[in-house]
Amino acid sequence: MAGNGVSGNRSCDGCTLCCKLFHVPVLQKQAGTWCRHCSPGTGCAIHGERPDHCREFFCQWIKNDTLPDYWKPDRSRIILTQFPDNGFLYAQVDPARADAWRQAKLLADLKRWARLFLKGRKHVIVFVESNATLILPDQIVPLGLMRPGEGFRLKPVFRDGRRSFEVERAGAVSTSLSIPQPQLIGG
Numbered sequence: 334m335a336g337n338g339v340s341g342n343r344s345c346d347g348c349t350l351c352c353k354l355f356h357v358p359v360l361q362k363q364a365g366t367w368c369r370h371c372s373p374g375t376g377c378a379i380h381g382e383r384p385d386h387c388r389e390f391f392c393q394w395i396k397n398d399t400l401p402d403y404w405k406p407d408r409s410r411i412i413l414t415q416f417p418d419n420g421f422l423y424a425q426v427d428p429a430r431a432d433a434w435r436q437a438k439l440l441a442d443l444k445r446w447a448r449l450f451l452k453g454r455k456h457v458i459v460f461v462e463s464n465a466t467l468i469l470p471d472q473i474v475p476l477g478l479m480r481p482g483e484g485f486r487l488k489p490v491f492r493d494g495r496r497s498f499e500v501e502r503a504g505a506v507s508t509s510l511s512i513p514q515p516q517l518i519g520g
């Protein structure tokens with residue numbers, strides 16, 4: 334977080350958004366509020382001694398230098414991560430800019446990735462705090478509040494020769510479709 338800056342070509346450089354959006358248990362820092370050690374837009378006041386949780390976190394923009402600059406979290410107001418347990422792509426949105434993901438350019442990318450992910454039974458989910466929205470190639474499906482262990486099932490339906498999906502919320506479902514607590518996603 335805040336200045337980890339890896340991936341050769343990329344550095345956090347002025348972005349500190351993960352120090353706001355994510356839960357840091359060892360600091361009792363809640364998701365969605367600035368860390369007390371963060372100077373927003375500048376960096377971490379305890380960089381050398383920051384917790385392991387912070388050292389180990391890298392967002393997708395830092396890790397994947399094929400992502401366009403407009404996805405840099407301080408510009409997009411969205412942090413992309415891929416959860417290792419299920420491979421889902423999460424787009425965690427700054428609640429102060431809750432509609433940021435609806436910008437045409439960003440939403441087009443999310444839908445394009447949703448199409449690719451769907452082939453592997455993986456999904457793209459937008460979170461504003463714990464409120465989830467499932468992005469499908471041709472649908473946007475509000476899922477509402479998603480708590481740990483909750484999930485959903487997709488049922489393909491065919492109308493007028495076109496496939497779409499009906500989404501059913503579920504309690505305990507198979508691991509591959511369950512949604513872990515979004516605050517715990519890491520790099």
Ligand code: SF4
Pocket residue numbers: 334335336337338344345348349350351352390391392393394395406407412
């Ligand atoms: S969100 Fe990404 S770019 Fe921004 S400070 Fe965190 S790791 Fe760096």
Ligand code: SF4
Pocket residue numbers: 334335351352357368369370371372376377378379380383384387
């Ligand atoms: S300790 Fe530093 S790196 Fe970790 S959340 Fe706080 S400001 Fe960010």
